[in-house]
Amino acid sequence: MNPTFNRAALAVGVTLALMLMLVAGTAHASSIDETVNQIFADATGWFVALIFSSFPGTNFPWIVGWLVIAASVFTLYFAFIQFRAVGHAVALVRGDYSDPENAGEVSHFQALATALSGTVGLGNIAGVAVAVGIGGPGATFWMILAGLLGMASKFTECTLGVKYRNEYPDGRVSGGPMYYLTKGFAERGLPAGKVLAVMFSVFCILGALGGGNMFQANQAHQQIAGVFGDFPGWITGLVFAAIVFAVIVGGIKSIARVTEKVVPFMGIVYVGAALVIIILHYDKIGWAFGQIFEGAFTGLGVAGGMVGALIQGFRRAAFSNEAGVGSAAIAHSAVRTNEPITEGLVSLLEPFIDTVVVCTMTALVIIITGQLIANPDTGLYLLNEAGTAIQTVGGNSGVGLTSAAFASAFDWFPYILALAVVLFAFSTMISWSYYGLKAWTYLFGEGDTKELVFKVIFCVFVVIGAAANLGPVIDFSDAAIFAMAVVNIIGLYFLMPVVKKELHSYMSRLKSGEIKKFT
Amino acid sequence: MSNLYVVAYDGSPASHRALDFAVDCAERAGAELLIAHVLAWSPYSFLTPEEVEERHTRRTEELERAKTAVMDPIVENLAAKGVTPRTVIRYGHVAEVLNDIAAKEGASQLFVGRTGHTGMTARLFGAVTISLAQAASVPCTIVP
Incomplete structure (x- = not known):
């Protein structure tokens, strides 16, 4: 019998068995969703607490500082590369410097679009x-700032991703932080590269199962339930898991291909609709930006x-554009180029499109349509009973x-949005299943x-994600x-001189005319 | 201008007719023959991460297949008749690349076969012949 078929059949069996165990083990509980949620929260609580612990004596999570400091360091070290080189980055994407012989x-453009389809998604809709x-x-102000700074982080990691990738005899390439941590550290005579690479890989697998999977499944379910009425999350999870399974295990590329073609279209529809709403409320645009600037420095009563x-x-920007996270380095490293710097330059457009454009649109629409309830006398926002979030019209969140x-x-529009969310969620899952x-x-x-x-584990987590609470x-x-x-940023600090050398060499050759335009 | 005829060839019956006609014309005019095979490709299409990773391998395979399955048999066939054409395999927008090859090689004429699709199908899938008839930079013969 066909071995591929055998493996697929085995995988289906294992997946179903895991699902049944999950269901049977919780049959006595009032709801499967609640049990999944409880077990999940108990199992992951310590990890969350560690990552989000605050600097001593403050309520500022150290991890947020870590990301912003890194992005600022790269911005200064590369002398504001995200503003200097943006024109050249656009020319590269347009193909002005691409040799027609390599058609x-x-x-x-394709590398950028593929990487973007992994980042543009729920972070831009739900995260914002x-x-x-x-x-x-x-929060919008800080999100935009984080997006602009993040462009430098993305530039650094994607250049390294291409420079230290592995090329196999059959022509395939594999790259990403695990490779530059190993090869880059060894090349510079630094210790512990291998240890960092292993740590990164472990976290990348968790990230693929978490943000790249469970969060997507969870929000897709919330959106579907919002349109069709409430029903248990594990049902959405099973359907999603089956489709993801068909693509990543069954190799049914047509599903993925359709998604990849529809996703950019949905992105354009989303931004278009947001623009129309903003224009319809043109009289409030000035007020909305006023709220954004005032809120950025006073908080306007928020927790x-x-x-x-x-x-x-900062937190949602980082989650949305993934700058400094290292995932983009995996996505970009497969592009065929002799100049790693070109891929770095192209990738710096990602946080701009993702955060500065799309996230800001979402935020403006929420603010401008008056979803957040403020006290008309003080102008400060009213908090919910728990004091954790702003009161919204209809009590919505996410x-x-x-x-x-x-x-x-x-x-x-909720119907279109539901479709967009499902498709975005799906394309992000496919991308992250690859990173993982x-x-x-x-x-x-x-x-x-x-x-x-791995692929079977990935599918099981789709179900858990859809069933658990947000x-x-x-x-x-x-x-x-x-x-x-x-882990990734530690690596970037040690390897950024490599990127600087590459950048200088490339820029001087560009200036001298050695690197020419083809069109 | 050199006396060079470029003929578009993809193995289809239409391209066979174009090639036969071009060979005939080239013989009479004493022109050199360049057979061009263009693989349709857009740098703006969307790929999944896996497709991105495998692209170089696929491209190598596609070029190999184009050479062995499309070009080699016809070159052998023509060699038996005493015709020795040059060949070129390229990727891109078919009409644009054909036009580009004709311009760069300094061709005096371009030959393409037409598939016979008209109306909607041709509009949807972008008939190469229509584009060339409109945009070719050298005289273009469309062979029915």
């Missing part, structure tokens, strides 16, 4: 709503004040808040059975993705 290879819902309009707004903005904001202008798999094969080696084990899922997702950033 048929992955273009810069979480940021604005808790941190108020001021934690200015620091609360700042933390939410993707529900974004949906309500768009619905206030177009009552049919790369980390997995780095740890355990390549091989069909080994890869299958709180524990979002905490774990953030924690896992930020843990990747801890």
Whole structure:
């Protein structure tokens, strides 16, 4: 019998058995969802607490400082590369510097689009709503700032991703932080590269299961339930798991291909609708930006004040554009180029598109449509009973808040948004299943059975993610993705001189005319 | 201007007719023959991460297949008749690349076969012949 078929059948069996155990073990409980949620929250609580612990004597999580300091260091070290080189980056994406002889290879545009389809997604729709819902309009300001700074982090990691990738005899390439941590550290005579690479891989697998999977499944379920009425999350989870399974295990590429083609279109529809809503409320645009700037420095009554707004903005920006996390380095490293710097330059457009453009749109729509309830006398936002988030019209949070904001202008938009969320969630899952798999094969080696084990685990987590509550899922997702950033950024600090050397060499050759335009 | 005829060839019956006609014309005019095979490719299409990783391998395979399955048989076939054409395999937008090859090689004429699709199908899938008829930089013969 066909061995592929056998393996697939085995995988289906294992997956179903795991699902049945999950269901049977909780049959006595009032609801499967509650049990999954409780077990999950208990199991991951310590990890979340560690990553989000504050600097002593403050309520400022050290991890947020870690990301922002890194992005600022790279910005200064490369002398504001994100502003200096943006024109050249656009020319690269347009293909002005691509040799027509290399047509048929992955273009810069394709590498950027593939990496973007992994980052543009729920972070931009649901994540922003979480940021604005808790941190108020001021969170938007910090989100934009984090996006602009993050461009330098992305540039650094993607250049390294290409420079130190592995090329195999059959023409495939594998790259990412685990490779530059190993090869780059060895080349510079630094110790512990291998240890960092292993740590990164472990966190990358957790991040793939968390933010790249559970958070997506969770928010997709919330959105579907919002449109069709409430039903248990594990049902959505099973359906999603089956489709993801068909793509990543069954190799049914047509599903993935359709998604990859529809996702950019949905992105354009989303931004277009946001623009229309903003224009419809043109009289409030000035007021909304006023709220964003005022909130950024005073908090306007949100929990934690200015620091609360700042933390939410930075946190959701990092989660959305993944700058410094290392995932983009995996996505970009497969492009065919002799100049690693070009891929770094192209990748710095990602946080700009993802955070500065798309996230800001979402935030503006939520603010401008008046979803957040303020005290008309003081102008300060009113908090919910627990004092943790701003009161919203209809008590919405997460993707529900974004949906309500768009619905206030177009009552049919929640249906489009539900479809967009499902597709974004799906494409992000496919991307992250790939990132997770790369980390997995780095740890355990390549091989069909080994890869299958990861893919089955990935599908099981789709179900858990859809069944659990948003709180524990979002905490774990953030924690896992930020843990990747801890290791990755240590590596970036040690390897940034390599990038600087590459950059100088490239820029001087560009100036001297050695690197020419083809069109 | 050199006396060079470029003929578009993809192994289809239409391209066979174009090639036969071009060979005939080239013989009479004493022109050199360049057979061009263009693999349709857009640098703006969307790929999954896995497709990105495998792209270089696939491209190598596609070029190999284009050479062995499309070009080699026809070159052998023509050699038996005493015709020795040059060949070129490229990726890209078919009409644009054909036009580009003709311009760069300094061709005096371009030959393409037409598949016979008209109306909607041709509009949707972008007929190469229509594009060339509109944009070719050298005289272009469309062979029915």
